[in-house]
Each structure stands twice: as C-alpha cells, then as structure tokens.
Amino acid sequence: MGNMTNMVARIPNLVDWSTGEARLMSRKCDSCGTYFFPREHYQHRPGCSREGVKDVLLPKKGKLASYTIQYYACPPPFKTEKNITPYGIGLVEFENEKIQVAGIITETDLKSLKLGTEMETTILSMFANEEKQEVVTWAFRAVK
Numbered sequence: 001m002g003n004m005t006n007m008v009a010r011i012p013n014l015v016d017w018s019t020g021e022a023r024l025m026s027r028k029c030d031s032c033g034t035y036f037f038p039r040e041h042y043q044h045r046p047g048c049s050r051e052g053v054k055d056v057l058l059p060k061k062g063k064l065a066s067y068t069i070q071y072y073a074c075p076p077p078f079k080t081e082k083n084i085t086p087y088g089i090g091l092v093e094f095e096n097e098k099i100q101v102a103g104i105i106t107e108t109d110l111k112s113l114k115l116g117t118e119m120e121t122t123i124l125s126m127f128a129n130e131e132k133q134e135v136v137t138w139a140f141r142a143v144k
C-alpha cells in the first residue's frame with residue numbers, strides 16, 4: 001500500500017484501510033446469518049425477517065475458490081497507470097462467512113496459484129486523480 005492518508009476509493013464503501021490493513025466492507029444479517037458484498041447487495045435467505053443487519057468487515061484472509069489469468073488490459077472504466085497484464089482474477093472464499101468475492105490478483109506469481117491458496121485482501125493503486133490523490137480499489141494476493 002502507498003501513503004494511506006492520500007488514498008481515495010474508486011467506489012466508496014467497498015474496502016476499508018483505516019485500521020492499517022485492507023478489509024472488505026460487508027454487512028451481516030443477524031436473522032439469517034448472511035453476509036453481503038457489496039454491502040448494499042442484500043440477498044437474504046428465504047423467509048428471513050431481515051432484522052439486525054449491521055456493518056462488518058470481512059476477515060483479511062480467505063481461500064482461492066476459482067481464478068483465471070488475463071493477458072489483455074481490463075476494459076474501461078477500469079484503468080491503471082501501470083500496465084498490470086498479465087494479471088489474475090480470482091474468486092476468494094471467506095469460509096466462515098460463506099461468501100465469495102471476486103477481485104484482481106496482484107503481487108503474486110500467477111503460476112503458483114492453486115485452488116485453496118491462502119489469499120489476503122490488499123489495496124491496488126489505479127491512478128492519481130486531479131487532486132493528486134491515489135485512486136485505489138481492493139485486490140487479492142497470495143499470502144507469503
């Protein structure tokens with residue numbers, strides 16, 4: 001991660017780094033136990049009373065459930081100043097929360113990836129905006 005005080009999220013309310021580590025921003029329903037990501041994306045179990053929905057952060061680490069390697073640049077509106085190709089796109093499962101989240105895989109030897117690889121949430125710097133802030137999004141990388 002870069003200078004965290006000068007970072008701004010590409011899309012708000014998806015990733016939090018205020019504690020010094022990147023964590024995805026979720027919501028949990030106390031009634032049906034479901035976690036949501038993005039947190040506005042409610043998918044309660046059938047018959048749920050939808051009571052007690054609260055903001056929570058997902059754990060930093062999960063396991064790689066699926067992935068693919070891309071050899072061409074991400075289509076707009078995604079943009080990065082640095083060329084990140086080839087890169088992985090992975091589906092990371094947070095086991096206890098029973099939720100899977102997709103994200104770019106960075107800083108990882110892509111050939112070493114396997115299903116079940118322990119992955120951690122991180123911050124991907126995309127570009128500098130007109131206010132010279134670092135615009136960021138979440139990503140995953142293999143735990144070393």
Ligand SMILES: [Zn+2]
Nearest residue numbers: 029032044048
């Ligand atoms: Zn619910």
